[in-house]
Amino acid sequence: MTHPLHPRIQLSKESIFSHMSRLAVQHGAINLGQGFPSNPPPAFLQEAARRAIGTVDQYTPPIGLPRLREAVAEDLGAAPEDVVITAGGTEALHALAESLYGPGDEVVMLEPYFDVYIPQARIAGAEPVMVPMRLTDRWEVDLPALERAITVRTQALLLTNPYNPTGSVFSRTEAEQIVALARQHDLWIISDEVYDELYFGPPPIRLRELAPERVFTVGSAGKRLEATGWRIGWIITPPGLAPQVAGMRQWSSFCSAAPLQAAVAEALPIARREGFYAQLRESYGRRKDLLEQGLRAMGLQTFAPAGSYFLTALLPELDAETLVREGGVAIIPGSAFYLQNPAPRGLVRFAFCKTEAEIEQALERLEGYLKKVHS
Ligand code: GLN
Numbered sequence: 073m074t075h076p077l078h079p080r081i082q083l084s085k086e087s088i089f090s091h092m093s094r095l096a097v098q099h100g101a102i103n104l105g106q107g108f109p110s111n112p113p114p115a116f117l118q119e120a121a122r123r124a125i126g127t128v129d130q131y132t133p134p135i136g137l138p139r140l141r142e143a144v145a146e147d148l149g150a151a152p153e154d155v156v157i158t159a160g161g162t163e164a165l166h167a168l169a170e171s172l173y174g175p176g177d178e179v180v181m182l183e184p185y186f187d188v189y190i191p192q193a194r195i196a197g198a199e200p201v202m203v204p205m206r207l208t209d210r211w212e213v214d215l216p217a218l219e220r221a222i223t224v225r226t227q228a229l230l231l232t233n234p235y236n237p238t239g240s241v242f243s244r245t246e247a248e249q250i251v252a253l254a255r256q257h258d259l260w261i262i263s264d265e266v267y268d269e270l271y272f273g274p275p276p277i278r279l280r281e282l283a284p285e286r287v288f289t290v291g292s293a294g295k296r297l298e299a300t301g302w303r304i305g306w307i308i309t310p311p312g313l314a315p316q317v318a319g320m321r322q323w324s325s326f327c328s329a330a331p332l333q334a335a336v337a338e339a340l341p342i343a344r345r346e347g348f349y350a351q352l353r354e355s356y357g358r359r360k361d362l363l364e365q366g367l368r369a370m371g372l373q374t375f376a377p378a379g380s381y382f383l384t385a386l387l388p389e390l391d392a393e394t395l396v397r398e399g400g401v402a403i404i405p406g407s408a409f410y411l412q413n414p415a416p417r418g419l420v421r422f423a424f425c426k427t428e429a430e431i432e433q434a435l436e437r438l439e440g441y442l443k444k445v446h447s
Contacts, residue, residue: 083191088408092392096402102434104363105392105402107236107381107423110430113299114348120338124331132157132327135318136306140337144291147340150280150308156318157333159325160303161266161292165230166192167321168262168288168307173198173227180221181230182213184237184409184419186264189230198227202412210375211240211384215249222253228260229253233276234267237409237421238384239377247277254286266292266305269349271379272357285310288317293336297343298352302332356381359424359431366435367422370442381425388418389445399441401434 086094092105112118128137135141136157145152158164165188173179175197181189183202193200203221206212218229229250234241242250254261263279268291280287289308294300305328309317327333343349360383367374367385374385384406392405406419424431 080195083194087187088404089187092396092402092404095393095396099397099400101396101400101402102426102430102437103402104422104424104426104431104434105396105404107425108300109298109381109425110427111298113297113302114339114343116342116346117297117299117335117339121331121335124334124338128330128334130330132330132333133318134322134327135314136328137330137333137337140304140306140333143337143340144306144308147344148278148289148291148308151311154309154311154314156307156309156314156321157328158305158307158321159328160294160300161264161290161305162188163303163321163325163328164290164292164305164307165189165262165264166195166324167317168290169193169196169198170320171317172196172260172262172288176225177227178223178225179228179230180218180226180259182218182232182235183411183413184406184415185411186232186236187408190411193230199225200411201226202410204410204413205238205240207375207416211235211238213242213246213250215246215253218250219253222257222259226257226259228262230262230264231279232264232266233279234265234271234377234379236267236380237382237404237406238375239380239382241271241273241276241378242279244277247279247282251279251282251287254283259286261287262290263287264290266290266295267380269296270353270356270381272353272360273378276379280308288313293340296349297336297339302329302336304328304332304336356424359426359428362428362431363422363424363435366431367438370435370439381423383422383424385420385422386416386418387420390418390420390442392420395438395441400437401441 089106096103141155293304406415
């Protein structure tokens with residue numbers, strides 16, 4: 073090596089999700105760590121992709137394939153001109169970080185947070201400011217703390233609804249108060265809503281509907297249609313801003329996989345019409361209950377998720393690294409979701425987007441392991 077890489081390279085370290093998945097493979101563990109579904113995507117999506125390959129194969133405009141922009145707009149009640157197609161939710165968030173803030177700026181987020189938010193803010197040169205959520209018997213937004221975190225440097229609030237890793241969903245009061253704060257301080261809101269169709273109670277409030285002039289909504293076909301590796305996501309921007317945001321993403325991936333965009337365009341109306349999301353919720357609801365009841369039966373405290381496919385629990389005296397090596401179950405340690413505040417003691421996250429058989433086996437292994445360490 074003749075010359076060191078830029079100091080920014082410290083942000084390139086392996087994510088906790090990749091790390092735990094690698095350990096899971098290495099130790100033959102059941103992977104309730106990284107959130108990717110065990111089930112294949114629905115046949116109607118797969119078939120649409122097979123038909124698109126050989127027909128829609130060249131670059132699309134960076135802003136997205138027109139028919140997919142229209143399908144997303146139709147599904148979410150937005151204008152097609154305000155939709156930007158991206159390579160998954162991750163690129164959507166990156167394009168927004170590049171578009172909305174830079175050196176000297178601050179971005180306020182909640183803690184525990186989803187990992188990509190921090191490096192993306194820093195790559196853009198901005199500073200993340202973390203506000204811890206309150207944990208009682210459920211996760212709540214600490215609104216006074218959120219307000220105290222806002223300074224003259226704050227450009228945006230970066231929020232997730234339903235939330236990863238807590239599985240919480242904003243109440244109407246929380247959503248309205250967050251939007252009121254953003255209005256009062258003239259902030260953008262980046263609302264990561266990739267789990268929008270995965271909820272177990274009332275449907276989550278879409279922040280864009282409360283403040284269309286300042287909310288950027290991030291969505292994901294990978295999450296909705298169980299195809300996380302396809303990397304098709306989207307942004308709905310406030311009116312008039314989509315061309316500029318798309319202009320930023322043209323310098324990274326230029327456009328998303330063209331045949332997969334065509335396939336998602338075909339699949340979105342089918343999924344809506346045929347009740348695919350309702351089936352998904354039902355099936356995830358069963359798996360959530362299975363995991364929750366299994367953990368409670370072991371005497372562990374769990375925090376019921378209102379959405380997403382994640383469940384948080386307290387597993388004190390257990391180290392996730394040792395569990396994956398010795399107990400054969402991969403989960404994510406809660407500390408991975410905290411940057412500036414201490415994680416609640418023993419906090420862990422389970423992903424339940426796995427088969428019922430995998431969840432049952434993971435519970436058995438966990439119970440066996442806990443008995444062993446306590447004996
Ligand atoms: N969103 C998924 C999770 O939280 C995976 C993210 C990733 O690995 N990029 O587990």
